[in-house]
Structures are given as structure tokens and as C-alpha cells.
Amino acid sequence: MARPPVSDSKPQRGRPRDPERGRRILEAAQKHFNEHGLERASVDAIAADAGVSKMTVYSNFGSKEGLFHAVVRDKTVAVMAGVAGAGELDPNQPEQALLAIGARFLELSRGEDALGALRSVYGVAGAQPEVCQGLYKEGPERVNGELAAYLRLAHAAGTLKVRNPLQAADLFLSMFMGSGHIRGLLKLKMPDSRENKALLHEAVRVFMAAFGT
Structure with a gap:
């Protein structure tokens, strides 16, 4: 054009x-x-x-590419702003904290703003590395880092035993990126609230079984 x-x-x-x-x-x-x-x-x-x-x-x-980058940055910042930071969570209550983080992350990651940004970026992967890096930095990298910061606090408090906080945070959040997330990306019928609640509680149970003291 x-x-x-x-x-x-x-x-x-x-x-x-x-x-x-x-x-x-x-x-x-x-x-x-x-x-x-x-x-x-x-x-x-x-x-x-x-x-x-x-x-x-x-x-x-x-340019059109600059506008695309601005859209991705705007939406990912708005989406991830709703995920609580480490300072807002009680390191002595990891199960409750993980339920809160997981519920918010599940809600946000399956929202149309986040899904739309991912669909758009997938279409230019490789061709627009700065756009893709911007989405990754403001989205997955940011929330993973915030959860890892909380896990360090819980480890220091003795309520969790986490040797590698970044890896543990990645494992926890990855449990919400399965079939329901893929269905959302493909614009298929999404899981209902009952399914989401069951997934949330099972993800926290598995994480606590692996990292609880």
C-alpha cells in the first residue's frame, strides 16, 4: 500500500x-x-x-507497523495491569494468593483483548520481531516475573519450598494455557465458569503438592 x-x-x-x-x-x-x-x-x-x-x-x-505495535502495547499493558503484584499478596497464605492470581490470570488471558492481540501477533511472527518482543515483555514476561517475586517471598517465609521461582511461576501459569486457551484463540466455544473454577482449584492443588512445605 x-x-x-x-x-x-x-x-x-x-x-x-x-x-x-x-x-x-x-x-x-x-x-x-x-x-x-x-x-x-x-x-x-x-x-x-x-x-x-x-x-x-x-x-x-x-507507519502501519508502528500503529500495530502501539495497539499491542496498549492492550497488553491494560490486560496485565489487573494481575496483582507481589507486594499485594500475603506470603504466609500461598494457597489463597495462588487462587487469586490464577483466577485473575485465567480471566484476563481468555479475554478478547488478550486473545485478539495474540492472534494478530501470531500472523507477523518472524516478520515483526519488535512487535512480538513487545507483547512478550509486557505480557508473559511481566506476569511471570511478578509471580516469581511472590514465590521468593513465600519461600523466605517458609510457606513454600521453591528452588527456582521463575521456573515454578512458569509451570503454574502454563496450567492455564491448555485446551481452553487454544479454543479461545481459534474462536471456538470457551469453557464455562464451572470448568474454569475446576481448573483453577486443580492447578493450585497440584502446585501446592509440588512446592508446599
Whole structure:
């Protein structure tokens, strides 16, 4: 697709930005990227849906790839912001803490915002390494690190015995990324609340059996 005649694909610096206009652009872009993927999404259509000119999109985001990166960053930050940090959890009550973390992670990871971002990024894996790295850093790496920080506190408190907190955190979160998650990515019927609750309690039981004192 032909781009407007700009000499630099990077966003122009020093220009005042309208937060409401930026929000409209990101929302329109997410819709089009979710429906069409990066390659087939049209900047013209995104601009029209957002009620701005195509030049406005390019002046704020530099390129279609820059806009895609901004959408991924915006959604992954919003999704992962709901996962509690280590400082908010009681290291003396690991079972309750894991139930809370698992419930929130399960809810967020199966939400359409997270699933839509993953579907979009899978379509450009390899071709857009910076976009993929951004999603990984703001999503899985961030929440895994926060859970590992809690596990270190619980280990120090003597309520869990965790030799490798990052590995243990990865194992716990991986228990929620099975068939239900795949069904969500494929836009198939998702597990109901009863199935999710059963998965949550079994995941915590297995983790406590492996790492409890």
C-alpha cells in the first residue's frame, strides 16, 4: 500500500497530541487488525473509522507497523495491569494468593483483548520481531516475573519450598494455557465458569503438592 509523502517513517516529535483522538485511532486499529491482520488491514479504513485523516495516523504512529505495535502495547499493558503484584499478596497464605492470581490470570488471558492481540501477533511472527518482543515483555514476561517475586517471598517465609521461582511461576501459569486457551484463540466455544473454577482449584492443588512445605 502506498504511503503518504513523508521523509521519515518515525512519528513527528513535539506535536501536541489529543488523547481522545489517539484512543479512537487505537480502538479502530485494534478492530481492523483483529479482523484482517497486519498485512491486510487498511490505514485508510482505520482513519475513516477513527474520524481522522490518514496523515494524522502516520504523524502520530509513523507507519502501519508502528500503529500495530502501539495497539499491542496498549492492550497488553491494560490486560496485565489487573494481575496483582507481589507486594499485594500475603506470603504466609500461598494457597489463597495462588487462587487469586490464577483466577485473575485465567480471566484476563481468555479475554478478547488478550486473545485478539495474540492472534494478530501470531500472523507477523518472524516478520515483526519488535512487535512480538513487545507483547512478550509486557505480557508473559511481566506476569511471570511478578509471580516469581511472590514465590521468593513465600519461600523466605517458609510457606513454600521453591528452588527456582521463575521456573515454578512458569509451570503454574502454563496450567492455564491448555485446551481452553487454544479454543479461545481459534474462536471456538470457551469453557464455562464451572470448568474454569475446576481448573483453577486443580492447578493450585497440584502446585501446592509440588512446592508446599
